[in-house]
Amino acid sequence: xxxxxxxxxxxxxxxxxxxxxxxxxxxxxxxxxxxxxxxxxxxxxxxxxxxxxxxxxxxxxxxxxxxxxxxxxxxxxxxxxxxxxxxxxxxxxxxxxxxxxxxxxxxxxxxxxxxxxxxxxxxxxxxxxxxxxxxxxxxxxxxxxxxxxxxxxxxxxxxxxxxxxxxxxxxxxxxxxxxxxxxxxxxxxxxxxxxxxxxxxxxxxxxxxxxxxxxxxxxxxxxxxxxxxxxxxxxxxxxxxxxxxxxxxxxxxxxxxxxxxxxxxxxxxxxxxxxxxxxxxxxxxxxxxxxxxxxxxxxxxxxxxxxxxxxxxxxxxxxxxxxxxxxxxxxxxxxxxxxxxxxxxxxxxxxxxxxxxxxxxxxxxxxxxxxxx
Numbered sequence: 001x002x003x004x005x006x007x008x009x010x011x012x013x014x015x016x017x018x019x020x021x022x023x024x025x026x027x028x029x030x031x032x033x034x035x036x037x038x039x040x041x042x043x044x045x046x047x048x049x050x051x052x053x054x055x056x057x058x059x060x061x062x063x064x065x066x067x068x069x070x071x072x073x074x075x076x077x078x079x080x081x082x083x084x085x086x087x088x089x090x091x092x093x094x095x096x097x098x099x100x101x102x103x104x105x106x107x108x109x110x111x112x113x114x115x116x117x118x119x120x121x122x123x124x125x126x127x128x129x130x131x132x133x134x135x136x137x138x139x140x141x142x143x144x145x146x147x148x149x150x151x152x153x154x155x156x157x158x159x160x161x162x163x164x165x166x167x168x169x170x171x172x173x174x175x176x177x178x179x180x181x182x183x184x185x186x187x188x189x190x191x192x193x194x195x196x197x198x199x200x201x202x203x204x205x206x207x208x209x210x211x212x213x214x215x216x217x218x219x220x221x222x223x224x225x226x227x228x229x230x231x232x233x234x235x236x237x238x239x240x241x242x243x244x245x246x247x248x249x250x251x252x253x254x255x256x257x258x259x260x261x262x263x264x265x266x267x268x269x270x271x272x273x274x275x276x277x278x279x280x281x282x283x284x285x286x287x288x289x290x291x292x293x294x295x296x297x298x299x300x301x302x303x304x305x306x307x308x309x310x311x312x313x314x315x316x317x318x319x320x321x322x323x324x325x326x327x328x329x330x331x332x333x334x335x336x337x338x339x340x341x342x343x344x345x346x347x348x349x350x351x352x353x354x355x356x357x358x359x360x361x362x363x364x365x366x367x368x369x370x371x372x373x
């Protein structure tokens with residue numbers, strides 16, 4: 001490894017006030033000089049893999065990644081052949097078709113219910129909480145669930161479809177507090193198994209099913225919480241059509257999703273490889289174009305800063321529970337999961353990513369819609 005490559009990386013990092021072998025929480029300690037060449041060729045994929053393999057260390061992953069994203073240093077990474085092929089594959093192929101959509105369930109959501117039970121809140125919500133007037137993760141998630149119910153104006157007897165129902169957190173809350181009944185679908189076998197156990201006795205059915213396989217069952221309202229990130233650009237329009245055909249006239253659809261600043265066919269390569277395969281964050285333009293002519297836009301609420309706090313709370317729970325979990329997961333998994341939670345927290349802190357709650361209505365909604373906060 002030439003000194004030239006090392007100096008080049010150090011010069012780039014300096015733009016974000018990051019010093020190699022420095023002593024501040026965000027300064028990195030390099031143990032393997034091969035990382036410099038790898039970073040210039042493969043960018044964020046090399047950075048994440050290098051951390052997993054202990055080629056470098058840092059006291060505060062989130063503070064480091066925050067500085068990298070805030071100054072948009074990812075633009076300095078080169079493109080080797082693997083990156084070019086990856087981008088081409090996202091443009092040419094539908095990576096989120098019905099068959100491939102199950103991959104993320106197997107890789108991520110089926111990784112272990114014990115992990116999620118210890119990391120998440122008591123209802124096991126795996127999406128951004130709403131921290132207004134909340135002091136802990138349980139309160140923040142209850143606030144989020146109640147906010148969704150109020151935005152949809154739910155009332156006893158309403159039939160609700162949840163696309164990507166996870167472990168049943170929203171449906172259990174909505175049934176208890178608002179008297180609804182409905183159906184939740186998930187592509188994760190482990191989520192389905194535990195959700196069925198947790199919601200036994202509720203007026204709710206949990207299905208192991210792709211949302212595209214639901215056919216005109218007619219619901220009063222539909223909701224999707226943290227699932228649209230797995231839909232993929234080639235399926236955005238089909239997604240909106242699928243929701244609309246299952247909604248009654250006058251029905252509302254609340255879409256809760258992470259969003260990106262720019263339209264793009266690709267995603268973070270480390271996240272794609274190790275955490276959420278075939279995922280892609282939508283842009284505002286992509287969402288509105290997909291919904292145009294199918295839904296009317298009623299409300300758009302951005303509270304992405306809340307995701308930083310949510311992810312940090314999950315990380316604290318994960319660290320606290322690690323002594324109980326480490327017999328089931330190895331050290332490399334620990335470093336991967338830590339990097340995942342903290343780097344994602346940094347992405348929201350840097351306003352690199354956002355969290356949107358969007359309310360859509362079927363055309364000609366009677367009496368209009370009044371926004372709720």
